[in-house]
Amino acid sequence: xxxxxxxxxxxxxxxxxxxxxxxxxxxxxxxxxxxxxxxxxxxxxxxxxxxxxxxxxxxxxxxxxxxxxxxxxxxxxxxxxxxxxxxxxxxxxxxxxxxxxxxxxxxxx
Amino acid sequence: xxxxxxxxxxxxxxxxxxxxxxxxxxxxxxxxxxxxxxxxxxxxxxxxxxxxxxxxxxxxxxxxxxxxxxxxxxxxxxxxxxxxxxxxxxxxxxxxxxxxxxxxxxxxx
DNA sequence: ACCGGTACATAGTAACGCTGAATAGCTGAG
DNA sequence: CTCAGCTATTCAGCGTTACTATGTACCGGT
Numbered sequence: 001x002x003x004x005x006x007x008x009x010x011x012x013x014x015x016x017x018x019x020x021x022x023x024x025x026x027x028x029x030x031x032x033x034x035x036x037x038x039x040x041x042x043x044x045x046x047x048x049x050x051x052x053x054x055x056x057x058x059x060x061x062x063x064x065x066x067x068x069x070x071x072x073x074x075x076x077x078x079x080x081x082x083x084x085x086x087x088x089x090x091x092x093x094x095x096x097x098x099x100x101x102x103x104x105x106x107x108x109x
Numbered sequence: 110x111x112x113x114x115x116x117x118x119x120x121x122x123x124x125x126x127x128x129x130x131x132x133x134x135x136x137x138x139x140x141x142x143x144x145x146x147x148x149x150x151x152x153x154x155x156x157x158x159x160x161x162x163x164x165x166x167x168x169x170x171x172x173x174x175x176x177x178x179x180x181x182x183x184x185x186x187x188x189x190x191x192x193x194x195x196x197x198x199x200x201x202x203x204x205x206x207x208x209x210x211x212x213x214x215x216x217x218x
Numbered sequence: 219a220c221c222g223g224t225a226c227a228t229a230g231t232a233a234c235g236c237t238g239a240a241t242a243g244c245t246g247a248g
Numbered sequence: 249c250t251c252a253g254c255t256a257t258t259c260a261g262c263g264t265t266a267c268t269a270t271g272t273a274c275c276g277g278t
Contacts, residue, residue: 004124007123008203009206010116011119014116039205039209091214097121098210100147100148104128
């Protein structure tokens with residue numbers, strides 16, 4: 001998709017990752033793979049890891065180091081209470097924006 | 110709403126403004142007022158003007174200076190062909206993202 | 219003369235995602 | 249054993265975007 005999607009992801013990618021983690025705890029590499037699977041083909045690896053560091057620093061997730069069968073140990077992230085609260089706010093904000101955009105698309109101005 | 114909305118607007122505000130303009134040509138001050146009306150209460154004037162300059166520089170809109178009854182002359186913007194094409198892509202990108210987010214919200218992971 | 223509403227502009231800042239590269243562990247093919 | 253290839257994480261530098269804060273300017277009413 002390109003430039004437009006890149007800009008739209010600012011602010012939403014964070015929510016997307018938190019939503020994934022709220023489903024089940026997982027780690028960066030798998031998140032990246034999942035995103036590519038869903039069609040976010042040009043999301044860079046580095047982007048996801050940077051995001052994970054950020055939400056960890058903000059105290060939205062807990063981390064546990066888990067050895068991997070193949071390759072270096074994984075950092076498995078899970079959403080904590082603060083993260084769940086943040087995610088709830090995210091969905092509210094998203095709904096707010098999505099509603100207004102949908103209204104605009106229907107020519108409601 | 111705050112920080113989350115600010116980040117989400119990156120990439121969508123441009124589309125919002127183009128969508129407004131595709132409804133009918135108008136000018137910065139009115140766009141700002143309309144946005145505030147729709148609940149985007151903390152969008153700064155400067156943000157809209159900067160955005161308008163940007164999309165003009167990119168050739169997505171045409172501009173016409175129109176004298177105002179009260180105050181300085183208005184710069185009335187209207188979407189041109191290139192802008193319409195860009196707006197179409199915007200809606201596609203938006204749909205792509207909205208679909209995936211909606212799926213995530215339903216716990217589809 | 220002054221003030222409030224209309225209207226536009228801009229320099230500086232912070233946040234976020236991308237680019238590109240580096241590091242490191244493990245496994246299987248040759 | 250060695251090297252390619254997959255797994256897994258990290259980081260510096262960059263471009264784009266919206267916000268803050270401020271400034272300019274025109275007008276009508278008091």
